[in-house]
Amino acid sequence: MRRVPVRLGGRSYTIRIAAGILGRAGDELRAASDAERVFLVSDTAVHRLYGARVERSLRARSFRVHRFLLRPGEREKTLESVRRIYDALLAAGADRRTLLAALGGGVVGDTAGFAAATWHRGIPFAQIPTTLLAQIDASIGGKTGVDLPGGKNLVGAFHQPAAVLADPACLATLPAREYRAGLAEAVKYGMIRDSRFFRLLEKSAEGLSAREPALLERVIERCCRIKAEYVAADERDRTGKRAELNYGHTFGHAIEAAAGFARVRHGEAVAIGMAAASHVSMRLGLLDPADRARLLTLLETLGLPVGGVPADRGTLFRLLLRDKKTEGGRLRIVLTKGIGLATVRPSVPEPLILEALGEVCTRSSGRRRRRSHGGEP
Ligand SMILES: NC(=O)c1ccc[n+]([C@@H]2O[C@H](COP(=O)([O-])OP(=O)(O)OC[C@H]3O[C@@H](n4cnc5c(N)ncnc54)[C@H](O)[C@@H]3O)[C@@H](O)[C@H]2O)c1
Numbered sequence: 060m061r062r063v064p065v066r067l068g069g070r071s072y073t074i075r076i077a078a079g080i081l082g083r084a085g086d087e088l089r090a091a092s093d094a095e096r097v098f099l100v101s102d103t104a105v106h107r108l109y110g111a112r113v114e115r116s117l118r119a120r121s122f123r124v125h126r127f128l129l130r131p132g133e134r135e136k137t138l139e140s141v142r143r144i145y146d147a148l149l150a151a152g153a154d155r156r157t158l159l160a161a162l163g164g165g166v167v168g169d170t171a172g173f174a175a176a177t178w179h180r181g182i183p184f185a186q187i188p189t190t191l192l193a194q195i196d197a198s199i200g201g202k203t204g205v206d207l208p209g210g211k212n213l214v215g216a217f218h219q220p221a222a223v224l225a226d227p228a229c230l231a232t233l234p235a236r237e238y239r240a241g242l243a244e245a246v247k248y249g250m251i252r253d254s255r256f257f258r259l260l261e262k263s264a265e266g267l268s269a270r271e272p273a274l275l276e277r278v279i280e281r282c283c284r285i286k287a288e289y290v291a292a293d294e295r296d297r298t299g300k301r302a303e304l305n306y307g308h309t310f311g312h313a314i315e316a317a318a319g320f321a322r323v324r325h326g327e328a329v330a331i332g333m334a335a336a337s338h339v340s341m342r343l344g345l346l347d348p349a350d351r352a353r354l355l356t357l358l359e360t361l362g363l364p365v366g367g368v369p370a371d372r373g374t375l376f377r378l379l380l381r382d383k384k385t386e387g388g389r390l391r392i393v394l395t396k397g398i399g400l401a402t403v404r405p406s407v408p409e410p411l412i413l414e415a416l417g418e419v420c421t422r423s424s425g426r427r428r429r430r431s432h433g434g435e436p
């Protein structure tokens with residue numbers, strides 16, 4: 060088992076990564092919490108695959124188990140879902156001796172986490188992430204929340220989990236497109252923080268495409284360590300350090316908004332966003348063109364798009380200005396001074412942003428190489 064500590068004083072916790080850990084969830088949560096019962100939130104697709112295994116393990120360690128299921132998908136990440144979770148918590152008589160556990164992807168984790176943060180002003184919470192994105196990103200760091208019709212993640216709270224249990228074996232059932240989208244965040248960690256990890260990803264295309272459990276454990280651990288460092292340095296996203304995790308995201312959010320959230324996966328938008336951000340870095344003389352070429356090659360090898368946005372650059376630019384990362388009219392963009400070295404630039408010239416957007420709008424999407432990741436779902 061691999062263990063990654065998240066050091067946050069009294070709110071510290073450990074991420075545990077091991078193939079098969081889902082079947083030992085009861086032991087792990089028993090060790091991490093003195094709760095009498097577990098209120099399990101999942102979605103119907105994940106629960107069908109893994110719910111019985113987790114619940115059996117919880118009951119074996121004498122937890123009373125309650126269950127609440129969302130429908131799969133981002134459309135359920137709403138205040139209405141949270142309200143329905145509150146109703147079920149009330150019916151179950153849940154109090155601070157109840158541990159709320161989220162079994163699923165980032166949608167389940169964010170929604171259930173927000174319910175845990177606010178029910179009785181906060182009850183204990185555990186994350187059991189089942190998508191690659193949730194295992195390396197969404198389940199770590201305590202950001203919880205839901206979407207409003209006016210935008211994503213507009214309502215939320217910080218609420219750190221008491222434990223995170225990541226089982227790489229359950230990624231075997233993840234649709235190919237979801238899996239690839241998660242890999243974009245792994246590439247992001249390499250770009251902002253760790254050139255050796257970036258090289259590991261470059262060398263491991265085949266193993267990643269085969270979803271080799273041992274390799275995945277290693278990749279997940281490295282990503283978790285990097286995210287945990289950022290979270291420990293800037294838990295509430297206030298000093299600007301945690302903002303480095305938004306590499307590719309300022310462009311990515313504009314791309315998601317332009318393409319429609321249902322049509323482009325977050326990770327795909329981040330991949331194109333990294334292509335745009337690296338163009339800016341290169342034009343500012345921060346990033347060697349050969350290193351940018353390595354980034355684009357790696358993304359394409361992993362089956363991710365690096366262009367082909369179905370929007371014009373003017374539309375993308377307007378959406379980008381709307382993004383919350385703009386401060387005082389200036390565009391703060393995360394760039395890289397080489398592979399593995401993030402730097403935040405407080406004021407990137409607008410013409411350069413437009414140029415980068417133009418570049419990714421006209422570049423072909425890179426989809427032709429996707430077959431290596433198990434075909435379309
Ligand atoms: N809190 C944070 O710090 C943070 C960070 C990044 C992203 N997020 C949020 O995460 C959300 C996206 O999460 P996601 O990409 O995990 O998507 P998701 O939760 O929608 O899951 C994707 C799909 O995969 C299915 N699925 C999940 N695990 C599976 C498995 N093991 N086998 C088969 N199918 C499985 C789900 O049913 C769902 O249909 C977004 O709402 C985003 O805002 C939050």
Ligand SMILES: [Zn+2]
Pocket residue numbers: 196244308325329
């Ligand atoms: Zn992201």
